[in-house]
Amino acid sequence: MRLELKAKGPPRPKISLTQKCRSKTKAFTRAFKSEQYIKTPWLCFVFGACAGAGGGGESLWTDTGVDDLAHLSIKAKKKSQSRFYMLCEMQLSSIGRHDNRKALDTAYRKSIREFNERVDENRYILRRLIDCVFCGAFQVVLRGHDESTESLNPEMYRSLIDFVSEIDLAVKQYLSSSTVFKGTPKTIQNDILDAIYEVCKSEIQKEITNAEFIAIQADESTDCSTIQQLVLIIRYLHDGKIFERFLKFIQPKGYTAEVIAAEIVKELDSLNINKNKLIGQTTTELPS
Known part of the structure; x- marks a missing residue:
């Protein structure tokens, strides 16, 4: 039924509608012209709502009708910009289209869930790495000369990460299994410091703006x-x-x-x- 209505399009009945109006100086008669269908394709009974694409809306257009020819164009323009009309048009255009995501709904939802789980895991690990970058508060050097795993005097940042991995199983598993991002190279340290600096700078800027x-x-x-x-x-x-x-x-x-x-x-x-x-x-x- 909906596909049939959409295929036929909105009706274009011939309407003999006139309205006598009077201004301060003269009287005149207004008439409905068929050109109005071109300017406002949905005009007859708000076609999108009639086709079952939406519900609700103003009864002025879908029930009682508009009989004020003097302000018809203004009211039609206002209706075209309304949320109800835009929703009807969007839903009407989707009628008859096949949504492939429904056929692959299970796989699609599973991929989204797995992606979100990886994001949460990465954020957790990143928070732990950021927690390790507190050396500046104690005037402690962040990096050392010998950054190898066999060093007898490892850098402070690496030592802190090793300590956290001993008490946090999630961090330990991540560092042992990750092949892309481990958080220990100096480039990662610098990126974390730059990100912290930008966040602090943004907060300082907000406070300065209000000062x-x-x-x-x-x-x-x-x-x-x-x-x-x-x-x-x-x-x-x-x-x-x-x-x-x-x-x-x-x-x-x-x-x-x-x-x-x-x-x-x-x-x-x-x-x-x-x-x-x-x-x-x-x-x-x-x-x-």
């Missing part, structure tokens, strides 16, 4: 290879408390006042920080 005022501190620091770095620290007021957050290590092209100022402005722009909020700037062992 009324901010202050910047620029310090000079030297890493273990005696390379000078510019350290940016930001202070702001959030929820009535003063926060001091590390932003970034920067290796500027020089240490003149102009270069340092340009680096600070560049970092503020990358965080979309309104520079009008900046009320203080301090430097340590840097040109001012």
Whole structure:
């Protein structure tokens, strides 16, 4: 029945409908024109709903009918943009189509379930690896010179993962069976650190956006290879408390006042920080 209705399409009856109207200056008669079927293909009885593609909707179109010719086009346009009409059209277009997923429903659902289980497992392992990256809070070196499994003085990160695998059977099984991602190479460590940094940076950016005022501190620091770095620290007021957050290590092209100022402005722009909020700037062992 539905396929037959869809194949025939909506009816196009000849309607002799007139309506006398009056404006402030003159009287005139409006008439229904067949061209309206071209502008509004579903016009007769909301064809999508009549074909059984949907239910509900406004009784004005599906029961009582519209007799206001003066506003017919406006009401038809509004109806075409309604949720009910769009739902009817979508369901009407699906009539007669064969859904292959129904024939393969069992296999399809099984593949989705197995995929979700793998995602949950990977997230669990990743959380454990992230938990192992806490060395910076205790000023402990993350990596060592000898990262082999036979090393008598292994790196801290690798030692922590080995310790977690001894008390967490899921981690131990994953590390012993995984051929793609084990979490121990330095590239994985760096990727985890980068991901943590981006999340922290995003949260700091949200707090800075809501802060009324901010202050910047620029310090000079030297890493273990005696390379000078510019350290940016930001202070702001959030929820009535003063926060001091590390932003970034920067290796500027020089240490003149102009270069340092340009680096600070560049970092503020990358965080979309309104520079009008900046009320203080301090430097340590840097040109001012």
